[in-house]
Amino acid sequence: MNTLYIEPFSGLSGDMFLGSLCGLLDAYSDIVELPKKLSLHDTRIEIAQVEKNGIVCKHINVVDLTASNMHQDHGHHRHLSDIIAIIDKADIPKTAKSIAKEIFLLIGEAESQVHDIHIEKIHFHEISGVDSIVDIVGSAILIDQLDIGVTYSDPICLGYGMVSTQHGQLPIPAPATAKLLEGMPCFKGEERGERTTPTGAAILRYLNPIFESPPLAIEKSAYGPGKKDFVAPNVLRLSLGTLSTSIGKIRPVFVVETNIDDCSPELLGDNFQQQLLKSGALDFTITQALMKKSRPGYQVSALVKQVNLESVCDCILENTTAIGVRFYPVERKTLDRSEEILTTDYGKIRIKVFHTPLGTRRVKAEYSDLKKASQIHGIPIIDLKRSIERDE
Numbered sequence: 001m002n003t004l005y006i007e008p009f010s011g012l013s014g015d016m017f018l019g020s021l022c023g024l025l026d027a028y029s030d031i032v033e034l035p036k037k038l039s040l041h042d043t044r045i046e047i048a049q050v051e052k053n054g055i056v057c058k059h060i061n062v063v064d065l066t067a068s069n070m071h072q073d074h075g076h077h078r079h080l081s082d083i084i085a086i087i088d089k090a091d092i093p094k095t096a097k098s099i100a101k102e103i104f105l106l107i108g109e110a111e112s113q114v115h116d117i118h119i120e121k122i123h124f125h126e127i128s129g130v131d132s133i134v135d136i137v138g139s140a141i142l143i144d145q146l147d148i149g150v151t152y153s154d155p156i157c158l159g160y161g162m163v164s165t166q167h168g169q170l171p172i173p174a175p176a177t178a179k180l181l182e183g184m185p186c187f188k189g190e191e192r193g194e195r196t197t198p199t200g201a202a203i204l205r206y207l208n209p210i211f212e213s214p215p216l217a218i219e220k221s222a223y224g225p226g227k228k229d230f231v232a233p234n235v236l237r238l239s240l241g242t243l244s245t246s247i248g249k250i251r252p253v254f255v256v257e258t259n260i261d262d263c264s265p266e267l268l269g270d271n272f273q274q275q276l277l278k279s280g281a282l283d284f285t286i287t288q289a290l291m292k293k294s295r296p297g298y299q300v301s302a303l304v305k306q307v308n309l310e311s312v313c314d315c316i317l318e319n320t321t322a323i324g325v326r327f328y329p330v331e332r333k334t335l336d337r338s339e340e341i342l343t344t345d346y347g348k349i350r351i352k353v354f355h356t357p358l359g360t361r362r363v364k365a366e367y368s369d370l371k372k373a374s375q376i377h378g379i380p381i382i383d384l385k386r387s388i389e390r391d392e
Contacts, residue, residue, distance in 0.1 A: 006153040007237040011195025014135025016224040016236035017203045019060050021142035023222025031138050037091040042066045043130045050225050053233035057223040062131035080108045099140035106202045110179040153209035155185040159195035177201045183310045191230045216241040254304050258322040261297030272319050279315035280308025346373040
């Protein structure tokens, strides 16, 4: 798998992501054919070589031929369901469809929270036009092709001032952009103007980067230019490379903890635990503890990536009687892992495959699949587990 390194020193946008991804894979000719695959027959792709402060790269411009003003390529205001329908009917790989839909869903959830409107009732305005659809779907196709194992990123340049939207003048970053970037390190930069758009922020959120400079042996870099010109070069740089074997499997994460002595156990049950995972916890434990004044209590402890640190803290504070949480960084070394689907006499069973540092292969059958097969065939889960894992 590849390691991707993102340098958003001049911000992020959909066309900047698409341009730099195309540069990494030399996929410009494929993107020219994308409107046809999306059945966007009144759309044309124009690719132009541009220079940004001496950096020569290619800009991908998506033109809506139905737009009355050729400088406004946003077309009709679509709902999320309209965009999903376009993606589902597209002649593109299944995995790319899933990535594209997840990115649009991230934008929809952000817009829904900002405007307090149900996600299916939102008119997507700026990101429902053919340019945003091509930018996101095209990026999804290329992300799928890159087979990215881990993503790193530098802090994100936002710009400052006001931006014109369908809702009128809004502060930079626009509210949906700010929502998508929650928990990520950002800076305003020295130039006025919008440097990061909702589309760029959503693609970054999907990639879920670690905000560190990686120990990376860079194999290839590419630049994706934006339309605007600033004093600094308005480009996004993406790099592919390999990490040091000894360092690359060490993942920086945070531990979030709190002690509680006045919370009913039922409040820490399945509903709370599902909320904790949904908010971004990688794993968690709830253990009994003896607290001050000899009160029996609980310690809630969660493992979380930096990008989800705030949401996990908020989840604990919102759903328990805790009045504070503590958190601190830790490092963890993990085994290489992948998921496979086995066709067995009991149906399809997912297995997780792990490789130890010495190269030993381990497998673990997915419990939910074992449970389903056990109910159908009347065989104890433990027997199914032993049979499947032994055969592997």
